[in-house]
Amino acid sequence: xxxxxxxxxxxxxxxxxxxxxxxxxxxxxxxxxxxxxxxxxxxxxxxxxxxxxxxxxxxxxxxxxxxxxxxxxxxxxxxxxxxxxxxxxxxxxxxxxxxxxxxxxxxxxxxxxxxxxxxxxxxxxxxxxxxxxxxxxxxxxxxxxxxxxxxxxxxxxxxxxxxxxxxxxxxxxxxxxxxxxxxxxxxxxxxxxxxxxxxxxxxxxxxxxxxxxxxxxxxxxxxxxxxxxxxxxxxxxxxxxxxxxxxxxxxxxxxxxxxxxxxxxxxxxxxxxxxxxxxxxxxxxxxxxxxxxxxxxxxxxxxxxxxxxxxxxxxxxxxxxxxxxxxxxxxxxxxxxxxxxxxxxxxxxxxx
Ligand code: AMP
Numbered sequence: 001x002x003x004x005x006x007x008x009x010x011x012x013x014x015x016x017x018x019x020x021x022x023x024x025x026x027x028x029x030x031x032x033x034x035x036x037x038x039x040x041x042x043x044x045x046x047x048x049x050x051x052x053x054x055x056x057x058x059x060x061x062x063x064x065x066x067x068x069x070x071x072x073x074x075x076x077x078x079x080x081x082x083x084x085x086x087x088x089x090x091x092x093x094x095x096x097x098x099x100x101x102x103x104x105x106x107x108x109x110x111x112x113x114x115x116x117x118x119x120x121x122x123x124x125x126x127x128x129x130x131x132x133x134x135x136x137x138x139x140x141x142x143x144x145x146x147x148x149x150x151x152x153x154x155x156x157x158x159x160x161x162x163x164x165x166x167x168x169x170x171x172x173x174x175x176x177x178x179x180x181x182x183x184x185x186x187x188x189x190x191x192x193x194x195x196x197x198x199x200x201x202x203x204x205x206x207x208x209x210x211x212x213x214x215x216x217x218x219x220x221x222x223x224x225x226x227x228x229x230x231x232x233x234x235x236x237x238x239x240x241x242x243x244x245x246x247x248x249x250x251x252x253x254x255x256x257x258x259x260x261x262x263x264x265x266x267x268x269x270x271x272x273x274x275x276x277x278x279x280x281x282x283x284x285x286x287x288x289x290x291x292x293x294x295x296x297x298x299x300x301x302x303x304x305x306x307x308x309x310x311x312x313x314x315x316x317x318x319x320x321x322x323x324x325x326x327x328x329x330x331x332x333x334x335x336x337x338x339x340x341x342x343x344x345x346x347x348x349x350x351x352x
Contacts, residue, residue, distance in 0.1 A: 002068045002291040004028030007047070009067030009088070012074030013040025015332040015342065016267050019275070020073060021045045023283035029291070034063045041333045042073065060084040071245065071290050075100050075265055076147055091244040091290040096265035099241070103145045103174045106263060113236045115260040118252075123173040132175035133160050139178040144171055151210015179259050181252035185223045186215075186270040187234040190285040190295055191243045197235055198285065198298040200278055202227045203270045203307070205250075211340055215270045215307040217277060217300065226251070226258040237263065246271070246286040269309065273347050274298075276328050277305030304350035313337035321346055 002008075008024050010017040013035025021031040022045055032048040033040055043049035048066060052059030054077060064070065064085040071091055079094050079101070099109045107117045121132035123142065133140065138160060144153035155166055156178075184207065188200045204219030205212055218224060234249045248268035251258040271282035280288075280296025288295055310316060310331075321329050331344035 001293065006030070006068035006291075007032050007066055008287065008290070009034060009063060009070035009085075010042060010046070011035075011070065011072035011077045011082075013037055013042045013049075014073060015041060015334075016073035016269075017042030018045055018332060019272075019283045019330075020071065020267060020286060023281060024287045026284070027287055027291075027293075029287065032063060032066050034060070039335065044333055054078045054081050057081065057084050064088045069290050071286070072097070073266055089290075092247070092265050093242060093244070096241045096243055096247070100263050100265045101146055103143055103148070103262065104172070107174075107260075109240075110233070110237060110260050110263070113233065113240060115233045115237075116257070117176075117260045118179045119177040121175045123175050129163060129173075129175065130160075133157065133163070136175060136177045138162075141176050141178060142166075142168070143174050143176065144169060145174050146171065151207070154210060179252045179254060179261075181254050181259070183220055183223050183253040184261070185219050185226070185230070185251055185253055185258075186268060187227070187230045187249045187251065188246065188268060188271045188274070188282060189231070189234050189238060189248075190246045190282070190289050190298070191238045192289050192295050193244050193292045195239075196295055197238060198295050199231055199234075200271060200274055200282065200298045201300050202230070203273060205270050209340065211309070211311060211342075212269045213309055213311070215273055215305075217273060217305045220253075223253050226253050230258040233258075233260065241265075245289045246282045269342070269345075270307075272330070272345050273305040273307040275330070276347050276349055277302055277307075302349040302351055306348045306350070308346050308348075309342055310344040310346065311342055312339045324348075326351065 007030045009032050031046040033043040033046045034050045050063045119136045123129045140157045142155045184205045191197045201217045203215035203217045204223045206214045230251050246267045248264040250261040267282045274281040279299050326348050328347045
């Protein structure tokens with residue numbers, strides 16, 4: 001057990017790290033952020049900040065020397081430099097990062113555990129792309145295998161001719177059949193070091209332009225009917241990776257059951273509602289898990305919860321949002337709003 005008072009290292013400097021650090025502070029831990037960008041909103045609430053590139057071995061070693069355990073809030077942290085953190089534990093184990101960083105590896109791994117993704121094919125060149133479209137058909141989505149997030153690095157292919165004018169990167173891609181889904185949802189779980197697994201209620205998620213817009217708990221009857229199968233798969237993934245901490249799996253709800261979309265080996269935007277909407281939040285349970293403490297109750301703390309992301313530079317009337325007693329406003333402290341940038345969220349509890 002890592003007792004309160006020790007230092008938790010967080011790789012990545014965004015809002016997820018910020019909210020992990022706030023939960024850690026409540027339990028008496030100190031946090032140290034490591035991120036390449038100087039304007040880290042996680043560092044704003046942490047006791048220490050190392051601003052260095054991921055491959056700066058000296059900076060990584062001195063960061064590790066200050067930490068009792070290291071976690072990450074960003075799944076595209078390169079895995080190789082993490083060797084420099086040993087003997088300090090990195091949780092969740094970097095094997096989870098390796099799987100989740102590559103959309104192809106992730107789908108192969110989850111299929112091996114009995115999960116059902118959309119039909120997919122590896123695309124390394126034009127011939128692969130033509131073969132993928134011939135086998136899987138259209139519509140489909142071409143995605144970068146690595147470094148994609150919030151709908152970036154994706155191209156919708158409605159008919160085979162659509163690929164002609166595309167300015168595609170030379171990095172490896174994956175082609176996926178388009179899933180005719182009725183809804184989207186995510187399974188959020190936390191696994192402790194003793195193997196204890198707790199699930200939060202399942203949010204139904206609405207994306208706009210590939211970016212999460214709203215999470216609602218409880219989800220529709222269709223989603224609720226698919227939760228058991230999706231949870232069973234998520235538990236298998238967590239066990240296969242000897243996972244410690246919060247793990248998120250995203251699914252499409254279809255007429256034929258849940259179709260796996262992707263996994264995130266970290267706390268997740270679709271779990272932000274748990275800060276006020278669950279007895280124990282995803283951030284607190286993540287801290288408890290990586291520190292070897294017992295996990296907290298994940299039950300719903302209201303009749304329902306709706307989380308809305310505040311995205312881009314839309315004008316908001318903070319006073320008006322806060323004048324509704326059911327609303328909780330979270331702003332991440334980002335200086336510059338850009339289209340598609342997550343600036344904060346509002347959680348609304350439904351109490352009666
Ligand atoms: P991703 O980054 O892969 O999670 O994609 C972002 C969003 O794009 C998803 O949440 C879906 O709304 C949509 N999307 C991604 N892949 C597919 C697919 N194969 N079929 C239908 N919609 C998809």
